[in-house]
Amino acid sequence: MSSKINIKEIVLGHFGTLGDVDGGWSWLDFVTFCCVPVLFGFLSIASGFLLTKDISSLLVNFGAIFTALLLSVLVLVYDQESKLDERRQRDIDLKRPVDSLYPAKKKLLDELYYNISFSILSSLVLIAICFAFSVADSFIVDKTKTSFSLVLSKLFFTPIAVVVCVNLLLTIVMIVKRLHSLLRMK
Structure with missing residues (x-):
């Protein structure tokens, strides 16, 4: 795959943020962001x-x-x-005490990059799923009969769209919570 469209780093980075504050693995985060969407599917x-x-x-x-809103948040x-x-460098240059929360803020911003980027990708995947569904749905001639595209829609497109949508909603809630925490840090 071309390195220009390889999203592996974003996906792995996002799932790397699903942990405890101390950096350890969190089963609760894994269940929330992976198992709950699959359960809904x-x-x-x-x-x-x-x-x-x-x-x-x-x-x-x-x-x-x-996608548009999250791109704006990514710029923010x-x-x-x-x-x-800049503030940290200015404090170092002026020999003032450096913000003690700098490492926590920096880590939170890095995690937000991954979470927001992953959400943008999830939104694009959701759009692609709906496009593929529309293409498959256009092949259904008689909706009263069980056709291949109806089965495909029921067993593939619907649960995948639900999984992506639930995961996207949970991730957006996490982003809002992290932005709230970041902006509340003094």
Whole structure:
């Protein structure tokens, strides 16, 4: 795969942020961000929930809006990191005490980069899933009969869209919480 579109670092970086404050592995974070979305995916199959064109359109809008908003937040995080580094360098140059929270803030900003980037990618994946669903749905001629595309939609597109959507929502909540913590640090 071309290095220009290789997202491995972003995905691994995001999952690397799912841990305790001390840097240790957190099973609760793993369950929250991996198992809960998959559980919702299985529940969508079990309940007979089916992705429709209206829901697909809503998810595309959701993904597109959050992609734009998250790109803006990514710029905000970059700006905050630049200011943090400038403030630290100024304190060092003026031989003033350096902010004791600098390492924690820096780590939080780095984690936010990964989380926001992962959310942007998730939004793009959600849009791609809805596009693929729309293409598959266009092949359904008679919706009363069980066709290959209907089964594909019910057993593949719907649960995958649910998993990505739930994971995206949880990650956005985490981003908001981390931004809140960052902006509250004095």
